[in-house]
Amino acid sequence: MKRLTLLATIVATCLSSQTLAHDLGDHLPKKGEPTAVQMAHSGNTPVTKDNFIAAESDKYFFEQQEKSGLNQFTHDRILLTMETQTVVRQNRDTLYSKGIWDTRGGLEFSLPVLDTYQSLQVIDENHRTVAVIYAEQGKNSIRITPDMLSSGQHVWTVARTQVDANTPEAIAAGNKKQDMIQAKAQSTQPYKAKGFNQNDREDVRLSLEADVLKLDFTKGMGAPEGKAVHPAQNVKLRDVELFHARGMTSMGFGGLPSEHAFYKVLLAEDRSGACQTMTFSAPPVGKKGFFSITTYGADAYVHTDKYALSSREGELEANPNGSYTVNFNCGEDAINNIKVEPNWTGILRMYQPVSEDKIVSYAKGVKLPHSPQ
Template sequence: MKRNIILSAILATGLFSGFVSAHDLGDNLPKKGKPTALQIKNGGTIQVTKDNFIAAESDKYFFEQQEKSGINHFTHDRILLTMDTQTVVRQNRDTLYSKSIWDTSGGVTFELPILDTYQTLQVIDENHRSIAVLYAEEGKNKITITPDMLSSGQHVWTVARTQVDSNTPSAIEDGNKKQDMIKGTANSDNLYIPKGFDQVTRENIRLSLEDDVLKLDFTKAMGAPEEKTIKPVQNLKDRQVELFHARGLTSMGFGGLSSEHAFYKVLLADDRSGVCQTMTFNTPPLTEKGFFSITTYGSDAYVHTENFALSSRKDELQANKDGSYTVNFNCGDTAINNIDVEAGWTGILRMYQPKSEEQIVKYAKEIKQPHSL
């Protein structure tokens, strides 16, 4: 009876999903599983199955990025993510992003500046395996990548994450300056050649893998290539990556960090119709430069509302008196830390630079999912 009264009040005040202003996707993003014109242009006839999905999805990200930035050149996102600037599924506005495609056949050297704030550069090969994760810290900020370090191919996709203090013009300008300090030097410039995967079957397989989201173990989903010696400068742990989990993570969002660098908690509310849901959690066990965020998505894994995310950056998340955090979903403008969601929504709690993998995994397991009041 009490639940019915609450639901009636929510409907009466316009907090149901139908009252959230949804945003249509731009032409650069697929509609209901239909590949974009760019994807079709760079596709081919090789049918995609679960067995070759990782290679096909990686191929898509490689040729899309090369179309945008060319070879051996960073493209910097100069503002935090908005609905209109999203380019991939489950993107987020945690940091400023810098992306690129590089030819490693002659060797390529990456270097980050030394900063007192969070900045990383992740290097990923054509099989979605992490080759290195650099930090803007002494001894962790420089590496030379050669083809023998990769699990497949000779090209790498890189993503740099640069944190900003807040989403203000001055903070963004400061972050842009830090982006410009990222260096890459390659000795060869062979273009990445798309492999010829059929884009319709690739997208259908990606959508079918959504059903596995709660079965994924992220500690087994991303890591360095097997049978390769991991050097200290790569900043990676030796871990056993399993196909089921690696394939699922690739479908969820390309470029995920392995668990010693970040951890992802998938949020699936007990009622995703759009009625008010809530969750409370303690501060994650992160290092001094670490931070966390919650980002929400529509049923297609893209952003459709203006108010879709909150992070531990300055002036975004309000803490409770005991230091914990309560985040609400479609509970109205007067609710603390409220995010607007639409029917069928999902979310991700992202936690960067944990104190240890063991601590963050234990912590994530104890977090209660969003639930009804």
């Protein structure tokens, strides 16, 4: 019964037109309304649940190409703020570098060897992860060809570069690491939008948000279906099911497969804005792994300045026993307090787990935010 109550609550929230206390700028799309760029690429192909993944991927591909051009990265030089967000459910875990690339003739990526976390994820036109490489010896290069993709010849890439702290010096050091990412493409054929109807696509995306509590993240993201995977790709073959795959695509494009990161949706016991709390042990992540909690308003955008905490230095204070307590709207004196608005949601993100089995088991045991006892 409790699960059904939570589901009903989030469905109502997704469909709500409630005005948030902190309105966002005009650079962000309004809920249910495609942007001018999206409408400029809109066409006559209807979008249904059956072809939503292709339509949503298409949107991300043409939007990124408009921003960065072809075969080059656009680097985010600072961690995410309320003013710099561009899509739903972004986070400030790392510095991000994104681009659209043509794989025809071969496409090569390489990362430096670093003592901190840096990864590069390659995603095809069907939102399948073709490869994940790391800034580690033996795991830091990949060559992509069209035959490795489940659809098309272009890929969307996102590199994640961790910084030691949210300070000018640490950010500058992270920028230098971003500039060390290397790419070489042989073909310069631009990505062409597929002509999906953008109003349809947005309607379907919003309708899928009601499925969030039913999603199995281990079945939502994975390697291209029906393709052989070689070790350099560093991804698992897995059974990706349409229901979970399109739900994950609608929830946040570009999520990492479960062996590389895991995501737990945080739905509080009371989402009115009243004080809520949660305590959890440190997730089982590797030496360079890390974790964060990011919160969002009812429209899945950030609406407060203090909306997230990370295990990065200087952000998240541990309890004496090594566990962590995070509070939500419990006052400035509360440990690890995040400010949230009514009908908020959150995500616990855990990067580079020691194993998929261990992180999945751990996440199941994390108690959701609840009212203080």
